[in-house]
Amino acid sequence: MKVDIKKIAELIKGEIEGNSDLLIGNIAKIEEAKAGDISFLANPKYTPHIYTTQASAVIVSKDFKPEKPVNTTLLKVDDPYQSFSKILRYVDGKDLRKGIEEPSFIDKSAKIGKDVYIGAFVYIGKDVFIEDGAKIYPHTFVGQNTKIGKNTTIFSNVSIYHDTVIGSEVTIHSGAVIGADGFGFAPGKSHYKKVPQIGNVIIKDYVEIGANTSIDRATLGSTIIGKGVKLDNFIQVAHNVEIGENTVIAAHTGISGSCKIGKNCMIGGQVGIAGHLKIGDNVKVGAQSGISKDIKDGEIVIGSPALPYRNFKKSSILFKNLSDLHDRITLLEKKLKEKNNQNG
Amino acid sequence: MKVDIKKIAELIKGEIEGNSDLLIGNIAKIEEAKAGDISFLANPKYTPHIYTTQASAVIVSKDFKPEKPVNTTLLKVDDPYQSFSKILRYVDGKDLRKGIEEPSFIDKSAKIGKDVYIGAFVYIGKDVFIEDGAKIYPHTFVGQNTKIGKNTTIFSNVSIYHDTVIGSEVTIHSGAVIGADGFGFAPGKSHYKKVPQIGNVIIKDYVEIGANTSIDRATLGSTIIGKGVKLDNFIQVAHNVEIGENTVIAAHTGISGSCKIGKNCMIGGQVGIAGHLKIGDNVKVGAQSGISKDIKDGEIVIGSPALPYRNFKKSSILFKNLSDLHDRITLLEKKLKEKNNQNG
């Protein structure tokens, strides 16, 4: 499929500088592009490539002024990265799966909306409600009394336990587990006794959940993932956690039971957050941090245990050569002793 | 379904204080409960709610003495949390699935006990033995020659490799992988050669295994999960590990090959344990610790590398403002130099 560059310019409200009689066949990185490809330049680090690229067209910022001649058509826009994303979305909308593949297992009591895709080997339990345009890929399990919102996509091999509520325009990647029991055991005489986990999980609209991520159901009440939250792969969200709108969390991070995380936070990878904590809005947490205290709105912390960013940086630099400090102390002790002997 | 509060009192051996002509319809948190609900008060932090709760009944400790009037029926017991758990279990026993859903794949050589549930799309390999009352949810794979004990529940999308032995009353959550090859490779001339992993995994009675947790098979012999062990989500148990009875491990912890972990240990989240170590009984390991040495019975360690708890705490506090120590050393050096000059 080839697309006229004038159509692309229209889509991204871009201004063509150079040859406008072009058909674009593919999308590629600026350093790898070939004739017929379109690329983009957003990171100044890649600017040198604009003078050597084989791409037929490159999306650039309106501010971009070449220092020497370029052999490619420029498409000037306000934000090259956003524009490029828009093109990708335009091109990417090709998976228009619809209908029900066989064999699948759909309980008679389930309500299925219009234009839904249900892949082969999907299991839909009792009283499930799947809204219009949702796509459920093969081998996904949807437990009873679960609701899946409009245009939500759930990839293969996902497990969704009973009573889960999933909003619209949500994406859940393969291997994710939604609504498994929270990790709750009460000490007994000879062994632990399970605390039944009878709450559920609520996932709001526009959430994306990464591959193999796990969100446990609440003991009572709900574990809640706020609107627009983005979770990477392998994230552990324990029972009764609540995550505020538009918070983004990187891979391998674990959030212990009953934590409340604010809005618009950015939490790095491999972070651990102890139970029952309150993390404010707009908080940033560096990768591999260990959080054991509440964090106020807007704070930036890192380390295990986590410190304000400046402290951590200064202390880490000194830690690197901690033996220098040790040697200086030893020398001071020696000198002072000499002095005492001398004076004594 | 409504339950008479006198029946609940009987179940938990509780003493009713207040209206005993109540029908309870639901279970809820004390701060969210409505009329007709039952709740509990175990954590003193929540005591203020007892005076404002809408719950029709609240389970409290025998020692609890209200400081002002309460508008709810009290159910006095020895241990409110345990009693509440008991009610939850009572209410929760509703998933009474039984029978074999189609399509499923059950090898002719497999032996299936009474009152078993086998969900649609379950795969049961050769010579598998499933005991009475076991429940196997959709999309679970049971490899050949595996045994699954009485009343064990295995949720959806679990993979159980061949030769696994699973006890009774075990729960395995979705996405768990039991018996994949241990990570063993021998250096070869041009590339690593795989060391075949021909041992198996043995899981004893009353074990619970979290979502997406992985227990590798032994190279030779068995990887063994002791009776009553509780594993949270995303735990890596490598080949030939043995975990003692009633040990509890939090999410994202990784245990390297051939470690022996004792009984009744509590291991936090994101802990890493190097290979071939021996961890004693009743050991506590703080979250995010890195263990590279054996640990004796009863020790409490934290940090990476792990230290006794007191050392870690004191050192962490000093680390926070390590630049203060640095400044004090610099000042001492300066003063001593001045002194020398002065005296010189």
Added chain:
Amino acid sequence: MKVDIKKIAELIKGEIEGNSDLLIGNIAKIEEAKAGDISFLANPKYTPHIYTTQASAVIVSKDFKPEKPVNTTLLKVDDPYQSFSKILRYVDGKDLRKGIEEPSFIDKSAKIGKDVYIGAFVYIGKDVFIEDGAKIYPHTFVGQNTKIGKNTTIFSNVSIYHDTVIGSEVTIHSGAVIGADGFGFAPGKSHYKKVPQIGNVIIKDYVEIGANTSIDRATLGSTIIGKGVKLDNFIQVAHNVEIGENTVIAAHTGISGSCKIGKNCMIGGQVGIAGHLKIGDNVKVGAQSGISKDIKDGEIVIGSPALPYRNFKKSSILFKNLSDLHDRITLLEKKLKEKNNQNG
């Protein structure tokens, strides 16, 4: 099945010392072996067992000279561990699955080679190409336009997204997710906008991928796993990462987007690597390290943030008793003050 020890000696080019009229029925650890078993001795720590073992035969190094009489047949070889592995492989080649189990879902456009195993409930999408001898276990999803090479084994419940290219002799364990979307979102006015991920994943020959590991597709271009790479369980490989030949990575390690990892590296468990970094060839990274800078060929680092190994070791020892340094500084300050007063 019993095997003549002379046949085993032939297979591993070993020299028999002792009874050569033996039939071997099983493989076992030296300390657990019984009559009829074969075992091996590679680690000197286990040498005492050779004098007490019940094994009928033990593979030992050519250099091994018993200090007292042994009651077992010795099989002398250059490298006992490698020889033992070879036997294991020989014995282990028993899973000769072939053919297509029903029900499975295979798109008409898919091309399936000779001697392929496709388990029940496998889903093969459009234009998939599966080469000769590949084995695909139950509940695995193979997205459209994916290629799976010769003799590759993919275990149960694996999810392989569209456009993935998998080489020959690859092993992928259960729960792995290959080709899920990279974690890319562009800030929008009220919420993040997804950056479409239209690249793919390429896995070269002889790679092994652990249970529940996840390799994200590239935003553009390819995420590439080099020939002979071995990935343990729960590893996060983000979009556009490239891993060089024969690099080995332990469990729970996370590699952020666009990192280039060299050849023959050894990376420990729970390591985090920040985005866009270049790790050289033959690099060693200790467990739980945090990498935030490029690393040159051959370096050995550990810690978070990572330091050269020697620095980390010295600093860690001092960190353990950091309060000693603090006390020594305080004492120096006191003494110097006294001296000043005395002199003053």
